[in-house]
Amino acid sequence: MVCLHGFTDTWRTWELVLPALRRRHDVLAPTLAGHAGGPDLPRPLAPGALADAVERQMDEAGFEIAHLVGNSLGGHVALELAARGRAASVVALAPAGGWEPGDGRFAEMIRGFTDLHRDARAAAPHAAALMATREGRRRATRAITVGWEHIPAELLEHQLLAAASCDVEPMVELALSEGYPLEAEMITCPVRIVWGADDRLLPLPDAATRLRRLLPQAEWVELPGVGHCPQLDVPVETAQLVLDATA
Numbered sequence: 001m002v003c004l005h006g007f008t009d010t011w012r013t014w015e016l017v018l019p020a021l022r023r024r025h026d027v028l029a030p031t032l033a034g035h036a037g038g039p040d041l042p043r044p045l046a047p048g049a050l051a052d053a054v055e056r057q058m059d060e061a062g063f064e065i066a067h068l069v070g071n072s073l074g075g076h077v078a079l080e081l082a083a084r085g086r087a088a089s090v091v092a093l094a095p096a097g098g099w100e101p102g103d104g105r106f107a108e109m110i111r112g113f114t115d116l117h118r119d120a121r122a123a124a125p126h127a128a129a130l131m132a133t134r135e136g137r138r139r140a141t142r143a144i145t146v147g148w149e150h151i152p153a154e155l156l157e158h159q160l161l162a163a164a165s166c167d168v169e170p171m172v173e174l175a176l177s178e179g180y181p182l183e184a185e186m187i188t189c190p191v192r193i194v195w196g197a198d199d200r201l202l203p204l205p206d207a208a209t210r211l212r213r214l215l216p217q218a219e220w221v222e223l224p225g226v227g228h229c230p231q232l233d234v235p236v237e238t239a240q241l242v243l244d245a246t247a
Contacts, residue, residue, distance in 0.1 A: 001025035001067045004074030008163040010036050016235035030057045036162035045170045047178050051080040067246045072096050076180050083186040090191045091245045093230050094202050097180030098211040110175045120163035131157040145233040146198050184214035191218040192245040196226030
């Protein structure tokens with residue numbers, strides 16, 4: 001199994017679900033290129049570059065084909081890899097690439113990551129102190145989860161520091177110019193798409209409209225009272241949804 005995180009995050013977003021997944025699978029959870037601890041982004045950056053880097057990591061690990069799990073940007077990369085024939089199955093948690101072309105809210109959302117990066121850099125020197133407070137932890141999770149009190153402060157501190165060091169601008173520029181291209185007709189493996197009904201970053205139904213059109217064969221699961229990152233919000237339920245899809 002290969003688990004792929006979202007934009008500005010790292011592999012550690014899977015920490016709360018990894019114990020359950022590892023009981024059934026050998027798990028590779030890489031950090032995406034351009035993200036804290038991951039490979040450098042190639043210049044110039046082109047569509048498919050993140051999937052290229054994951055393919056190399058899969059090859060190095062001896063994973064010719066794997067069950068792919070991805071959240072947000074990682075969900076889109078998982079679908080890209082499925083189109084390349086590298087997936088036994090895909091579970092995509094609120095995958096990127098679901099806005100219809102021309103929807104201005106997509107560009108607004110993507111540009112928001114520039115502001116997020118600026119704010120994270122400003123807050124980074126105070127990360128430990130911020131996450132030591134209830135208010136700071138809620139601010140850090142407001143856009144990505146509904147439930148948050150169970151998430152370790154140290155993990156949230158790590159995510160803030162990761163967002164501050166992410167190579168954001170090239171990926172924002174690429175998304176604005178190219179969108180999230182996907183050869184959906186090449187995907188032949190089972191696909192389960194899981195979406196939190198209270199996702200504030202990619203809200204239903206509009207942020208999923210294009211994917212519903214491109215992937216009519218996919219199974220869709222909507223989670224009430226859950227935000228953008230189900231693996232953080234409801235880790236037990238998320239792990240079970242993944243394991244059921246791969247059984």
